[in-house]
Amino acid sequence: xxxxxxxxxxxxxxxxxxxxxxxxxxxxxxxxxxxxxxxxxxxxxxxxxxxxxxxxxxxxxxxxxxxxxxxxxxxxxxxxxxxxxxxxxxxxxxxxxxxxxxxxxxxxxxxxxxxxxxxxxxxxxxxxxxxxxxxxxxxxxxxxxxxxxxxxxxxxxxxxxxxxxxxxxxxxxxxxxxxxxxxxxxxxxxxxxxxxxxxxxxxxxxxxxxxxxxxxxxxxxxxxxxxxxxxxxxxxxxxxxxxxxxxxxxxxxxxxxxxxxxxxxxxxxxxxxxxxxxxxxxxxxxxxxxxxxxxxxxxxxxxxxxxxxxxxxxxxxxxxxxxxxxxxxxxxxxxxxxxxxxxxxxxxxxxxxxxxxxxx
Numbered sequence: 001x002x003x004x005x006x007x008x009x010x011x012x013x014x015x016x017x018x019x020x021x022x023x024x025x026x027x028x029x030x031x032x033x034x035x036x037x038x039x040x041x042x043x044x045x046x047x048x049x050x051x052x053x054x055x056x057x058x059x060x061x062x063x064x065x066x067x068x069x070x071x072x073x074x075x076x077x078x079x080x081x082x083x084x085x086x087x088x089x090x091x092x093x094x095x096x097x098x099x100x101x102x103x104x105x106x107x108x109x110x111x112x113x114x115x116x117x118x119x120x121x122x123x124x125x126x127x128x129x130x131x132x133x134x135x136x137x138x139x140x141x142x143x144x145x146x147x148x149x150x151x152x153x154x155x156x157x158x159x160x161x162x163x164x165x166x167x168x169x170x171x172x173x174x175x176x177x178x179x180x181x182x183x184x185x186x187x188x189x190x191x192x193x194x195x196x197x198x199x200x201x202x203x204x205x206x207x208x209x210x211x212x213x214x215x216x217x218x219x220x221x222x223x224x225x226x227x228x229x230x231x232x233x234x235x236x237x238x239x240x241x242x243x244x245x246x247x248x249x250x251x252x253x254x255x256x257x258x259x260x261x262x263x264x265x266x267x268x269x270x271x272x273x274x275x276x277x278x279x280x281x282x283x284x285x286x287x288x289x290x291x292x293x294x295x296x297x298x299x300x301x302x303x304x305x306x307x308x309x310x311x312x313x314x315x316x317x318x319x320x321x322x323x324x325x326x327x328x329x330x331x332x333x334x335x336x337x338x339x340x341x342x343x344x345x346x347x348x349x350x351x352x353x354x355x356x357x358x359x360x
Contacts (some may be wrong), residue, residue, distance in 0.1 A: 006040040008047070021054035025068045031055050034162055034178070036075070049079040051178070055202065057209065060216030069205055071198055077101065078180065078191055102177075102192035105184065108155065110134045113186055122177065122192055124169060151181060151188060158183040164195065217334070224287070224333040231287035239279050246272040288336065296325065296332050297359055300339055304357060312347050319358040 007015035017023065021032035032054040038047035051073045056065030077099050093114065096103040102119030106112055112130040120127045135142055135151075142148050150161045161181040168174050176199040180191040246269055253265045284306075291299035297320045304316040327335070339357065346355050 008038045008040075010036050010038070021052045022068045022070045025054035025056045026065055029056050029058075029063070029065050033164075036079075038079075047076075048074065049076045051075045053198075055205070057205070060213050061220075069202075071201075073193070073195075073198075075193075078193070081191065082180070082182065102190075102194075104130075104190040104192070105186050105188070106135065106151070106155075106190065107187040110136065112138070119192065122175075122194060147179070150179075151190070154181045154183055154188050220334060220337070221330045224330070224337060228287040228292070228333070231283045234279055234283045234286070239276060239283070242272055242276045242279065246276070287333075291332065291336050296327060296336055299336050300357055300359065303336075303340060303343070304355075308343055308347065308355060314347065314352065315354040317354070317356040319356065319360075321360040323360070325359070 009015055015037050020037075021035045024030075025032045032052075035052045035054075036049060037052060038049050040047050053071045055069045057067050057069055058065050078101050081096055081099055081101070081103065096114075097116050099116060100118055102122045103114070103116040104112060104119050105114040111132060111134050115123075115127050115130050117127075120130070123130065130138055135148070147163065147165045150163050153159065154161045160183070161179075163179050163181075164176060165179055166174055166176050175194060175196045178193040178195045182189050249265055249269050249272070253262060253269065256262055256265065288299045288303065290302045301318045301320070304318050308314050309316045343355065343357075346352060
């Protein structure tokens with residue numbers, strides 16, 4: 001952004017770049033919603049006011065977002081309307097009538113005193129069905145809704161309120177609205193913006209993200225099954241054949257008197273011993289046999305001892321409440337893999353001297 005395009009808060013103070021919703025969402029991993037900012041347009045010599053929402057997006061199995069979905073809605077007209085309401089002006093309603101956002105004024109007795117055409121279109125009813133009637137008469141049951149609680153809070157405490165509300169019409173159809181509620185002399189002023197399309201887009205993103213997570217989980221499960229199959233093959237076939245070959249050579253070694261042959265046989269036996277150890281290590285790294293035979297708790301405890309304490313010299317503590325946890329084989333494999341990867345990160349990055357794992 002060039003220096004001529006200044007950004008300010010609603011109170012006129014400077015809007016630093018590091019406080020922008022997109023940056024905060026990317027940094028914290030939290031959704032940042034309904035932030036208002038004024039962007040100075042030098043060509044118009046005026047501020048354009050926008051409402052900003054920032055939603056972080058995550059890759060499967062990652063805790064930090066890799067990008068942010070940002071929506072910016074032009075609310076300049078709304079800001080002008082709100083500013084107009086703060087000034088006693090004979091042209092207030094004329095200005096409100098021209099807005100594309102819905103505008104309503106509700107009296108202290110909860111009667112509709114004013115609606116513009118946009119509010120009537122949002123309500124899908126003519127103005128005559130609202131004006132002069134109370135909200136409870138027009139919308140039976142509204143007094144039990146969260147929206148009415150916010151309206152009542154504004155009416156009684158004279159404090160501004162801002163919310164997103166899903167409205168259900170009489171025919172069962174639904175729409176989402178962003179509501180800005182503020183106290184005025186007559187009662188309360190409600191400005192409503194239809195955000196149904198934005199909500200649908202956000203839901204599509206959420207569904208897509210959920211689908212990706214599901215596919216990623218299925219991929220991990222398939223990978224764990226394949227790792228287990230390979231590990232079983234190494235253990236049941238390769239290791240057994242190596243052990244059998246070693247045993248046969250040891251028999252030949254015991255029966256031989258030729259020293260030169262004995263040396264050669266001893267060398268081969270040593271090689272087979274190393275191969276068996278390497279295959280056993282590979283088998284364990286692919287899929288822990290302890291996990292299959294004794295369960296998650298035993299596998300984690302064994303991994304802590306064998307791979308963390310003995311191999312890396314880090315003190316380990318394993319805490320188990322002793323209660324059996326019924327887990328499906330796939331879930332058990334996923335949990336063990338997650339613990340194993342976390343412990344690997346501890347070894348690589350934490351510089352810790354002690355690690356504790358608790359399962360309960």
